[in-house]
Amino acid sequence: MSKLITMKEAAELFKDNMTVMSGGFMGVGAPEKLVTAILDSNVQDITLISSDTALEDTGVGPLIANNRVKKVIASHIGTNPMTGKKMIAGELDVELVPQGTLAERVHAGGAGLGGVLTPTGVGTVVEEGKETLEIDGAKYLIEKPLRADIAILKAYKADKAGNLVFHQSARNFNPVMALAADLVIVEVEELVEIGDLDPDTVVTPGVLVDKVLA
Amino acid sequence: MTTLKTAKEVIAERVAKEMSNGDLVNLGIGLPTMVPNYLPEGIDVILQSENGFVGLGPVKSEVSKDLVNAGGQPTGINHSGAFFDSLLSFALIRGGHVDVTVLGGLEVDRHGNLANWIIPGKMVPGMGGAMDLVTGAKKVIVAMEHCSKKGAAKILNECNLPLTGKGVVDLIVTELAVFRVTDDGFVLEELQDGANIEMVKEKTEATFTISSNLKIKQFS
Numbered sequence: 001m002s003k004l005i006t007m008k009e010a011a012e013l014f015k016d017n018m019t020v021m022s023g024g025f026m027g028v029g030a031p032e033k034l035v036t037a038i039l040d041s042n043v044q045d046i047t048l049i050s051s052d053t054a055l056e057d058t059g060v061g062p063l064i065a066n067n068r069v070k071k072v073i074a075s076h077i078g079t080n081p082m083t084g085k086k087m088i089a090g091e092l093d094v095e096l097v098p099q100g101t102l103a104e105r106v107h108a109g110g111a112g113l114g115g116v117l118t119p120t121g122v123g124t125v126v127e128e129g130k131e132t133l134e135i136d137g138a139k140y141l142i143e144k145p146l147r148a149d150i151a152i153l154k155a156y157k158a159d160k161a162g163n164l165v166f167h168q169s170a171r172n173f174n175p176v177m178a179l180a181a182d183l184v185i186v187e188v189e190e191l192v193e194i195g196d197l198d199p200d201t202v203v204t205p206g207v208l209v210d211k212v213l214a
Numbered sequence: 215m216t217t218l219k220t221a222k223e224v225i226a227e228r229v230a231k232e233m234s235n236g237d238l239v240n241l242g243i244g245l246p247t248m249v250p251n252y253l254p255e256g257i258d259v260i261l262q263s264e265n266g267f268v269g270l271g272p273v274k275s276e277v278s279k280d281l282v283n284a285g286g287q288p289t290g291i292n293h294s295g296a297f298f299d300s301l302l303s304f305a306l307i308r309g310g311h312v313d314v315t316v317l318g319g320l321e322v323d324r325h326g327n328l329a330n331w332i333i334p335g336k337m338v339p340g341m342g343g344a345m346d347l348v349t350g351a352k353k354v355i356v357a358m359e360h361c362s363k364k365g366a367a368k369i370l371n372e373c374n375l376p377l378t379g380k381g382v383v384d385l386i387v388t389e390l391a392v393f394r395v396t397d398d399g400f401v402l403e404e405l406q407d408g409a410n411i412e413m414v415k416e417k418t419e420a421t422f423t424i425s426s427n428l429k430i431k432q433f434s
Contacts, residue, residue: 026286078339100304100346123380170280
């Protein structure tokens with residue numbers, strides 16, 4: 001069965017109230033075509049998991065500006081003033097998570113782990129409301145796994161089996177998010193034939209990828 | 215003739231002296247990025263960028279849309295550099311593989327607490343990677359101007375703002391002084407050029423002791 005889908009088919013996969021996680025760091029390595037597909041789909045009340053909310057007009061930023069998101073789980077929202085404005089106005093729920101903790105929570109969600117023990121955030125507001133554990137004299141926060149209904153990712157190259165290769169710092173959260181969603185959709189700069197990628201250079205195996213935007 | 219250095223240049227120059235050859239270093243946005251300009255002869259460090267690589271360097275020939283630093287600005291990578299994903303990047307940070315991190319600060323207190331990520335009601339950008347960095351890096355240096363723009367003390371007995379990390383700061387470098395954080399509070403280790411103890415006391419809310427080896431920097 002072909003993994004290739006069109007923009008129209010991609011747009012139909014999104015539903016109201018879904019949790020969507022997106023690769024990208026300040027818009028770099030973010031799937032902007034798939035963001036457009038979400039905008040085209042008219043879905044509302046998304047819970048968005050992403051490193052940051054990029055700029056107003058890059059990466060996942062337009063999802064915020066166009067009122068598609070009810071909750072953001074991210075490490076940084078400062079470069080997209082719309083996120084802060086909507087948060088202060090009470091229109092958007094924001095959960096700020098340390099970036100390394102975000103990566104590990106997504107990993108836990110995709111790796112079948114019940115959570116993560118991390119020292120990051122101990123003694124700060126991040127600790128509030130969380131269980132802690134002391135192991136060999138050191139205190140750790142118990143951070144819960146994160147999963148999504150759909151992960152939207154960006155790769156440099158994919159073959160038609162969904163094997164992914166990334167470019168420079170555009171890799172960021174994309175590989176770990178490929179583990180942690182029920183449906184994984186990838187947008188690529190170059191689609192190649194099966195056999196064109198050296199298996200040694202593949203970063204994310206195609207078995208994790210459900211759909212590739214043609 | 216010597217041109218007068220700005221406060222930021224004085225701070226960056228002093229922080230650079232804390233680096234050892236071969237250190238893996240993460241620099242925060244702003245002032246900390248000036249530190250490599252002042253590395254002493256024979257000291258080379260490897261810069262880590264938390265969005266997923268080591269070997270951060272100046273942009274070479276062409277700007278790449280896929281290569282930015284942690285502030286989202288175009289950057290370059292050295293020949294010995296390597297790219298990886300966010301999971302590995304923060305394993306490097308949290309796992310103690312980063313030797314030194316240099317960050318700005320809004321407040322630091324005598325327990326080594328650092329506040330630099332939020333001013334409730336005013337500025338809520340998020341902590342990004344800062345909480346992981348101060349937790350995991352072997353040495354945490356706060357590089358900041360001694361007082362706020364309004365002249366308020368930033369080196370305090372107790373932080374007022376929400377913390378980035380508890381008991382994490384090793385060293386504070388300002389344009390006036392260098393403080394080491396110890397179990398017994400702040401120790402004034404150095405006076406920068408033109409500073410004296412009275413001046414530092416006046417601009418520092420926290421109590422501190424004075425090192426028996428207090429260094430006084432001469433005009434260089």
